Amino acid sequence: MKQPRHVVIVGFDDAEMLDIACPSDAMDAANRLGAARPYRVELASLGGRPVRCSSGLVLVGQVPLEKVSGPLDTLVVAGGLGHGVAAANGRLLAEVRRLSRASRRIASVCTGAHVLAAAGLLNGRRATTHWSYAGRMAAAYTSVTVDPAPLYIKDGNxxxxxxxxxxLDLTLALIEEDNGAELARSVARTLVTYLQRPGNQAQVSVPPAAPLPEHRMVRTVVTYISNHLSSDLSAPTLARVAGVSQRHLTRLFxxxxxxxxxxxxxxxxxxxxAQLLVQSSLPLTAVARKCGFTSTETLRQAFSDLYATSPSAYRNVNRRSSA
Structure with missing residues (x-):
């Protein structure tokens, strides 16, 4: 048997369990389905201490982070509510930097990107994170180009x-890189998930799912937008709603x-x-009009940019999924 691909997932207190489970379980499925080189996945933490996840469940740290040695195939930093404390922990950052030099590739899940950024590993790179933390990350790490839209981004290694x-989308992409598209599709089928969403597909449901912003003026404008999608939502109109200049409104957003x-x-x-397409049988022209698009072509372009697919394909796939 070929030498296994050594994968280390870095955990910390208040990590998100799914950030650890998605990569580890997908790679385990790849092993069972015949990966050319099996994955050997370990959960590492400072001192090898148990990782208390934000859900309250506790995972056993398999190896002290300080004792992990290279070469590594993949270094993965989990995210979660504890990412801020982790990103401020000098010992953790030093170990992540050390292991990054011994790794073929480096990855982060969700807010784990903040840890990579704090370690200096994203300087000069394009990166993403959970959409609700993207603004804070961009403000804190100005040498990183933060793009809140894609599901995942590859910049170099x-x-x-x-x-x-x-x-899960990221791990399927890594499995495809290592083993080819057929094994990645088999893993997706085994996990009963999308065969594979492309990395440039947007993080779905940003405005509808997002909590209202704390800033009163921004909250007022956001609420106005959601209630007037088919109306004039140009910059001058929104500035008048907010009672500020267009430039100041742009800074606030x-x-x-x-x-x-x-x-x-x-x-x-x-x-x-997207919601109307799945929940109604309205023709595309009516959907475009109700949502404020000037034409169906404008809607198609917006759909392509956000979902990397067409409105019709989106409707067909998601209606089948609902059924």
Whole structure:
């Protein structure tokens, strides 16, 4: 048997269990389905201490992070509510830096990107994280180009992924890199998940699922947008709603939402259209009109940018999934 691919997942207190389970279980499935080189996955923590997940469940640290030695195939940093404390832990960052030099590739799940950024491993790179933390990450690490839209991003040998279950999309991509598309599809079928969502597909349901921003003025504008999708939502209109200049409104959106007003409106309209496509039988022209698009072609372009698919294909796939 060929030498296993040594994969180390870095855990810490208040990590998200799915951030650890998605990569480990997908790679275990790949082993059972005949990976050319099996994956040997270990959970490492400082001192080898148990990892208390944010759910309250506790995972046993298999190996002290300080005693892990290379070469490693893949180093994965989990995310979770404890990412801020982890990113401020000098000992943890030193070990992540050390192991990054001994790893063929480096990856993070969700807010684990903040740990990679704090370790300096994302400097000059494009990266993603959970959409609700993207603005904070961009403000804290100005040398990183933070893109909150994709499910995962590959920049050189560094991979970052969005929130929680996008770890599965990333891991399927890694399995495909290592073993080919057929094994990745078999793993997806075994796990009863999408055969594979492309990395450039957007993190779904950003405006509808997002909590209202704390800033009163931004919250007012966001609420207005969601209630007036078919109306004029141009920059001058939104600035009048907020009672500020267009420039100041742009700064507020960038600071609190990590995006521009125009981009927010486009995504809100596209996601509303996605819901209508699945929940109704309205023709595409009616969906476009109800959601504020000037034409079906404009809707198609927005759909392609956000979901990497067409409205019709999205409707067909998601209706089958619902059925």
């Amino acid at each position: 560094v991979y970052t992924s969005a929130g929680v279950t996008s770890a 960038d600071g609190h939402l990590g995006t521009s007003p125009a981009r927010y409106v486009r995504v809100a309209r596209t996601e509303a259209a």
